[in-house]
Amino acid sequence: MDFLSYLISGISLGSIYAIIALGYTMVYGIAKMLNFAHGDVIMVGGYMSFMATTHFGWPPLLSVLFAMAVCTLLGIVIEQLAYKPLRSAPALAVLITAIGVSYFLQNAALLIWSANPKSFSSVVFLEALRLFDGRLIISGTTIVTIIVCLVIILILNTIVNKTKVGRAMRAVSEDKDAAQLMGVNVNKTISITFAIGSALAAIAGVLLCSAYPILMPTTGAMPGIKAFTAAVFGGIGSIPGAFLGGILLGIIEILGKAYISTQLSDAIVFAVLIIILLVKPTGLLGKKVLVKV
Amino acid sequence: MLNVNGLQVFYGNIHAIKDVSFYVEEGEIVTLIGANGAGKSTILNTISGLIRPTVGTIEFLGQSILNLSPHKVVRKRLVQCPEGRRLFLQMSVKENLEMGAYTREENDIEAEMADVYRRFPILDERRNQLAGSLSGGEQQMLAMGRAMMAKPTLLMLDEPSMGLAPLLVEQIFELIVELNDSGTTILLVEQNAQMALSIADRGYVLETGSIVTTGNCADLLNDEELRKAYLGG
Ligand SMILES: Nc1ncnc2c1ncn2[C@@H]1O[C@H](COP(=O)(O)OP(=O)(O)OP(=O)(O)O)[C@@H](O)[C@H]1O
Ligand SMILES: [Mg+2]
Numbered sequence: 001m002d003f004l005s006y007l008i009s010g011i012s013l014g015s016i017y018a019i020i021a022l023g024y025t026m027v028y029g030i031a032k033m034l035n036f037a038h039g040d041v042i043m044v045g046g047y048m049s050f051m052a053t054t055h056f057g058w059p060p061l062l063s064v065l066f067a068m069a070v071c072t073l074l075g076i077v078i079e080q081l082a083y084k085p086l087r088s089a090p091a092l093a094v095l096i097t098a099i100g101v102s103y104f105l106q107n108a109a110l111l112i113w114s115a116n117p118k119s120f121s122s123v124v125f126l127e128a129l130r131l132f133d134g135r136l137i138i139s140g141t142t143i144v145t146i147i148v149c150l151v152i153i154l155i156l157n158t159i160v161n162k163t164k165v166g167r168a169m170r171a172v173s174e175d176k177d178a179a180q181l182m183g184v185n186v187n188k189t190i191s192i193t194f195a196i197g198s199a200l201a202a203i204a205g206v207l208l209c210s211a212y213p214i215l216m217p218t219t220g221a222m223p224g225i226k227a228f229t230a231a232v233f234g235g236i237g238s239i240p241g242a243f244l245g246g247i248l249l250g251i252i253e254i255l256g257k258a259y260i261s262t263q264l265s266d267a268i269v270f271a272v273l274i275i276i277l278l279v280k281p282t283g284l285l286g287k288k289v290l291v292k293v
Numbered sequence: 294m295l296n297v298n299g300l301q302v303f304y305g306n307i308h309a310i311k312d313v314s315f316y317v318e319e320g321e322i323v324t325l326i327g328a329n330g331a332g333k334s335t336i337l338n339t340i341s342g343l344i345r346p347t348v349g350t351i352e353f354l355g356q357s358i359l360n361l362s363p364h365k366v367v368r369k370r371l372v373q374c375p376e377g378r379r380l381f382l383q384m385s386v387k388e389n390l391e392m393g394a395y396t397r398e399e400n401d402i403e404a405e406m407a408d409v410y411r412r413f414p415i416l417d418e419r420r421n422q423l424a425g426s427l428s429g430g431e432q433q434m435l436a437m438g439r440a441m442m443a444k445p446t447l448l449m450l451d452e453p454s455m456g457l458a459p460l461l462v463e464q465i466f467e468l469i470v471e472l473n474d475s476g477t478t479i480l481l482v483e484q485n486a487q488m489a490l491s492i493a494d495r496g497y498v499l500e501t502g503s504i505v506t507t508g509n510c511a512d513l514l515n516d517e518e519l520r521k522a523y524l525g526g
Contacts, residue, residue: 164391164399167392168395170381170383171381171384174381175379177343177363178379178380179392180342180343181363181367181372181375182367182393182395182396182439182443183368183396184364184395185362
């Protein structure tokens with residue numbers, strides 16, 4: 001029964017990683033850059049929801065929507081100000097800029113909300129589920145997190161595969177110039193991608209703080225790196241890969257904590273990543289591009 | 294219809310296009326021929342807005358399109374079918390055609406879709422297959438079909454015969470003539486000078502970034518020097 005309980009916690013944590021990883025992977029797939037500030041957008045989402053509930057006294061759902069709106073805007077602004085001018089710059093310059101944006105967000109948060117941790121009250125008010133005569137208890141937050149993740153992946157899948165915007169995204173991802181020759185506005189498509197990724201980061205932030213209720217300016221940093229790992233693990237650029245990578249990473253982390261060592265759980269996570277990449281350099285679901293002459 | 298004047302293009306300090314001027318009139322097939330590296334693709338990409346020229350003017354239907362982004366050029370129905378096809382290999386045949394019609398209303402493209410499938414029944418059969426799984430010839434048909442979906446007023450084709458078997462080259466050139474007959478103006482870039490000159494009205498010969506000869510195709514086909522250089526004697 002313990003194992004099952006750990007497994008479910010792992011899936012729940014993995015769902016949060018998956019939601020964050022989706023943002024990483026979409027931005028990478030379409031703008032061909034690693035947005036290392038993505039993790040810190042999660043933190044901003046957390047604070048926004050916190051402010052909305054504690055200071056403005058808004059209901060939880062409204063606070064989530066507020067966090068999403070602010071983060072969406074933040075994502076678009078970051079892209080316009082920091083990344084767009086570097087569209088044809090070397091990848092290293094973009095990477096360093098992204099790290100700079102990350103530090104900027106953390107320090108801005110430090111200035112506004114100070115280093116004192118805020119205790120976040122969960123936005124989920126669902127009763128815990130008791131199974132097997134109460135031997136297995138699944139918290140409401142866990143249930144909601146998993147369901148939200150599934151809903152997000154379904155919506156995203158529909159957008160990417162069934163809509164015109166999604167087609168444009170895939171076209172830009174595969175061949176930016178050819179996409180432009182079809183009439184796709186690449187800048188707009190990249191903006192939309194950042195908007196979606198940042199809205200997802202806000203949701204992840206709220207869920208993360210609901211499960212681990214300590215909110216600090218560095219709250220997003222570690223989950224951000226883990227989710228990036230998850231995206232690489234699943235095959236960066238691949239949406240199903242981000243989902244699979246996130247869930248697996250969550251499970252490995254929780255099981256590692258439970259059965260091997262609490263201190264070593266992060267090391268285990270990264271060791272698994274290294275092994276997977278040695279065996280399959282493109283990640284679990286990363287694909288080789290087929291080219292025919 | 295299309296007027297290019299005094300065009301100069303640099304890649305860093307490589308002077309790729311040196312003062313090129315030419316025009317295309319409505320209803321014509323005009324061909325731009327030249328050896329590898331002459332600058333043919335550079336000219337098309339500059340017209341499409343993918344590359345910015347250092348000097349020069351480009352007018353389409355009386356308006357300057359010099360500073361338009363590529364996606365805005367396409368909206369003027371000035372469409373390029375790029376070199377090497379550049380299909381979206383991880384999308385299905387149907388999705389590639391839909392991408393071709395990106396600038397148009399989605400519920401307005403059925404007629405062209407049907408027309409493409411009628412011309413290329415193989416594409417109809419494979420409509421749900423990934424473009425990357427098609428043969429080279431089928432991919433060229435799809436590239437042509439995708440360009441047709443945009444309903445171009447002026448269609449620029451960059452080496453549509455590249456790497457194709459002779460029979461298929463014939464078929465592609467027949468299609469170009471048919472498209473022209475039904476009202477599409479064509480700017481055709483080719484290395485296959487013989488074929489290109491046989492269907493075009495006028496031609497320009499490009500050598501290392503400059504136009505060296507121009508004229509009616511009949512005259513160009515009889516030009517002694519041209520025969521030696523491009524038509525194999
Ligand atoms: N991105 C680039 N950077 C630097 N130089 C380039 C670039 N693209 C083309 N060139 C150079 O510009 C010149 C013209 O190239 P272009 O591709 O326009 O020739 P082309 O006539 O289309 O040749 P081909 O028949 O081989 O397609 C060549 O000397 C080429 O090396
Ligand atoms: Mg070329």
